[in-house]
Amino acid sequence: MTTPVIRTLDESSAHLFDTMPDPLGFRDRHRQTRYRPDWQRIAVRDGRTVARAAWWGRPEDPEPLLINWFDVAEGEEEAGAALLRTAPWPTDELELDLPAGWRSEVRQRAAADVRAAAARAAGYTPLVERFVYRWTADRSVPERPGRLLFTAEPDDTVFFDLLRRIHSVTLDAHARRAIEQGGPDRAAQQELDVFHWFPSPRAWWQIARTPGGETVGIHIPARNPSGSCVGFIGVVPEQRGHGYAYDLLAECTHFLVAQGARSIAAATDRTNLPMAAHFTAAGYPVVRERITFWSDGGVSAG
Template sequence: MLPPDGEDAEVLNREHVTTRKDPMTDLVIRPITAGEEKLFDSLPDPALVGRAAFGERYLDMAAAGQYRPEWTWVALRDDVVVARAAWWGGPDDDQPLALDWFDFTDTDAAVELLRTAPLRAEYSLSLPPGWRDDPAVRAQAQARIDAATAAGMSVLVERYRYRWTTGCGLPDRPGRLTFRPEPDDAVILDVLRRVGEGSLDAHTRHTAATSGPDAAAREELDLLLWLPSPRDWWRLAWTASGELVGIIVPARNHTDPIIGFVGVVPEQRGHGYAYDLLVEGTHLLVEGGVTEIVAATDQTNHPMAAVFARAGYPIERERVDLV
């Protein structure tokens, strides 16, 4: 849903203004209005964690339409921002998909902000590789994790994010498998359901545990269909004898070419086929003219992390996901 404008936007924002009494001063929690982006940006922050640690600027991203005023919240004391949170969603989404901008100078205000804002989405905290080795970075990260936890969230998983470039070298195709597009979503859904059996992916396991394996497969398919890249990029992989191996989804999100999904069905695991799938996806994207590819996997998914390393994908950042 696109953000409301004009008078309706003002009504929406006034309805969600919340005041918390404090012995020293009142705490006001509210979404910003259009034109208040610099207010959000006024919070002092050392830019050691989160998007800012990687050179991304909220003002630039907001100007590009990546953050909507009604999904961008602040907590103020005496008109000074002491906590801020921005939720992200795609241009056609009517609900945010992730909280990925969360900073504060007042922990209590930060917790109240997350409790008060009527927005619920996974919190994705981007961190430099090896972030625990730097005391200042570790302290900034842990403060945000603790605040989100106090607001009712919990850590689901830690992840690696990779960025392959042509300078990393293009790995040779192993040549063991045949890859074909599959236009039928029902077939893809069944493959995703099979791939989900015994999956090491924390998000898949979480959804399967809370809503069932069919829901986990459906959620994965819906996310892949949400991506703005062509559906016909997807490939199923087959052995020379015609046995299904799995699925590879080279894709694009709203900013980068990506490896959207790599999955091997249970009966084909143990043969190293995930590497074949990743390499094929890399080749397909490069053949389409890309020079960089973003990908990610759970840190606890050791086999997939080893596949990315073997294929020459360097770790660009780490991430902690809370739900």
């Protein structure tokens, strides 16, 4: 067997990314995603593309944020791992967005296992499984319960303090990992960094309060490079048990629709059963199931 040739693409060779079968429907999943050709790589063996990966971020970013398209042909796990290991970008996170119910379909499960094995061989380990949702304009906008008041807040320190409180008791795997590594300050700062990374306006961030002035939580309506999304929903611990996360989600949806959104992406950990129930109640169907892999410090030998 010959050694695979690994190459980074450019404008003239970007079409080569589409020369692999697509058993997991990644093309449909990323139909709204715009990738930079120079953040796409393929591995070719004997004239056949046997692995491909696309790194994702804002067009103006100096480096990508994560890998969210990773394909590997059957039996080519090592080629897929080499494709990731030799990349010039030390990316911490890799996402496999799989079809909903993929475990019950034999061919999809086998294809997912190949890609997961290649990711592990490259140094990534599974962090969490998530439900991926998409609200579309053919669905009704969830009714506002009317229990909370929502206001903008220009001071980042207010959001930082609320994020520390929200993550002091959390089911979110990313936040828990950040807390293990650097405490609640690190978890809060990582969230703030993502909020600022969104290309949508800072003025969209909102705090929710009761009519009596008690702080309940925050919601972050956002746009990412692929479109509108629920950037964050969080309720402070002392206000939990009242279903307020649904109120925040409904308000976030209304806000984005008022900004012209025709579809809204969202995600939550599979283990976060309360939030998953709120998404279902708000009319957000599960469209994919995501496995998130993580590698501290990123995987790169480039």
